[in-house]
Amino acid sequence: MKALVVCLDGMTGVLLAGPAVRAVAAGADHVTLMCGPRGESAAALLPGADDVLVWDAPWEGVRPPTVDEADIDGLVRRLRDAAYDVALVLPTSPRSPLPIALLLRMAHVRRIAAEGVAHPGTLVDVSHPRLPGRHDVEAGLDLAAALGFGLRTGDDGRPRVLPAPDPTGLTGNGPYVVLHPGAGAPARRWGAERAAEAVVLLADAGHRVVVTGGPDETALCHQVSGDTAVDLGGHTDLRTLAGVLRAADVVIAGNTGPAHLAAATGTPVVCPYSPVVPAAHRGPYGVPTVLLGDGGSPCADTRAHHCPVPGHPCLEEVTAQDVVRAVQKLLKRGA
Numbered sequence: 001m002k003a004l005v006v007c008l009d010g011m012t013g014v015l016l017a018g019p020a021v022r023a024v025a026a027g028a029d030h031v032t033l034m035c036g037p038r039g040e041s042a043a044a045l046l047p048g049a050d051d052v053l054v055w056d057a058p059w060e061g062v063r064p065p066t067v068d069e070a071d072i073d074g075l076v077r078r079l080r081d082a083a084y085d086v087a088l089v090l091p092t093s094p095r096s097p098l099p100i101a102l103l104l105r106m107a108h109v110r111r112i113a114a115e116g117v118a119h120p121g122t123l124v125d126v127s128h129p130r131l132p133g134r135h136d137v138e139a140g141l142d143l144a145a146a147l148g149f150g151l152r153t154g155d156d157g158r159p160r161v162l163p164a165p166d167p168t169g170l171t172g173n174g175p176y177v178v179l180h181p182g183a184g185a186p187a188r189r190w191g192a193e194r195a196a197e198a199v200v201l202l203a204d205a206g207h208r209v210v211v212t213g214g215p216d217e218t219a220l221c222h223q224v225s226g227d228t229a230v231d232l233g234g235h236t237d238l239r240t241l242a243g244v245l246r247a248a249d250v251v252i253a254g255n256t257g258p259a260h261l262a263a264a265t266g267t268p269v270v271c272p273y274s275p276v277v278p279a280a281h282r283g284p285y286g287v288p289t290v291l292l293g294d295g296g297s298p299c300a301d302t303r304a305h306h307c308p309v310p311g312h313p314c315l316e317e318v319t320a321q322d323v324v325r326a327v328q329k330l331l332k333r334g335a
Contacts, residue, residue: 002030002083002086003085004032004082005020005031005090006088006100007090009039012255013090013136015161016135016159017136018160019141019157020088020144022151022160026149026150026152033049034052036056036060042257045239045242055075058070058072059099077107080108085110086113086147087109088144089101091139097115098117113146115143126146126147135280136282137159158264164240164265165240167240167246168247170232170236171210175207176230177249179209179224179229181211181220182214187274187308189315190315194323195224195320201324202323205328207249209229210230210232211224211230211231212233213232214234219233245261250327252272255271263284263286269290273295274307278301288333288334290330294317299314
C-alpha cells in the first residue's frame with residue numbers, strides 16, 4: 001500500500017504531524033510526506049517517511065505563490081504517476097482541507113481522509129471531527145485511526161526526530177540551557193531586551209547559556225548573547241540544531257518551530273507563549289513544559305502574524321525573572 005500524508009504547514013505543523021506519519025508507516029508499505037517549502041527541512045527529520053514531496057500551495061503561508069506559479073497541473077501529474085492508494089490530509093487550521101482533497105481526487109487517489117468535512121463521500125471518503133480539547137498531535141492520530149492506521153506497540157505517540165549529530169564542537173563541554181529568541185512570526189517573539197536580561201540572570205544563577213537562531217537572526221542572537229552566552233546564531237542547520245537542543249537541560253523558546261523541535265528531542269521547554277494560536281492545540285507536546293504569558297489576552301486565537309493588540313500584552317508581562325524561575329522549576333522536576 002502506498003500512502004501519502006499531507007501537511008502543508010511550516011516547521012511546527014510538520015513536527016506535530018510526526019506521530020501520524022509513524023502511525024501510517026506502521027500499516028503502509030511506502031509513505032510519502034507532502035509538505036510546503038517551510039516544512040521541508042523538518043520533514044527530512046521525521047521517522048517513518050520514506051520520501052518527501054514539496055509543493056508550495058497557493059493558499060498557504062504569508063506570501064503564497066500565484067495559481068500559475070504553483071503549477072497545479074504538474075502536481076496532479078506527479079501524484080497520479082505515484083499512484084497513491086490512500087491520503088491523510090492533516091489540518092492546518094483554519095485552512096479547509098477541500099482544495100488539496102480536490103487535487104488528490106483529480107490524481108486518482110483511491111481513499112482520502114481529512115478532518116471536519118461536512119459531506120464526506122464526494123471529495124473525502126473519511127471525515128473525522130476534531131474532538132474537544134485535542135492537541136494537533138492527538139487530532140492527527142485520531143484521523144489516522146479513522147483511516148485504519150495505528151501506532152506500533154511501544155510507540156508513545158510523542159513527536160520524534162531522527163538521531164542528530166553530537167553538538168559538543170559547537171556548544172563546548174558541560175551542561176547548558178538554550179535560549180532561542182527568534183520566531184518566524186513577529187506576534188510570537190519575546191522581546192530581545194528581555195531575552196538578553198534572561199541570559200545574564202541565567203548565567204548569574206550558574207547556568208551556561210547557548211543562544212540559537214537562523215541565518216537571518218544573527219544580529220538578534222548577537223544582541224541577546226552579549227559577552228555572556230555561546231552565540232550559535234546562523235551556525236546550525238535544522239539537523240544540527242536538533243542535536244544542540246537534544247543535549248540541553250532546558251530550551252527557552254516562543255511558540256515557534258524550535259520549541260517543538262526541542263520537544264521532539266525530549267528536552268523540557270520554557271515557552272513565552274503568545275496565544276495567537278491556542279496552546280491546547282499547539283503547545284509543546286510530550287515533554288515537561290512551562291508556558292508563560294497571558295493566555296486570555298485579546299490576541300488569543302487570532303492566528304495573527306503580527307500581534308493585533310498594541311503593546312503585545314500577552315508577552316509583555318513575561319519577565320526575565322519569570323523565565324529563570326521556570327528553568328529552575330523544570331530542572332528540579334527532572335533532578
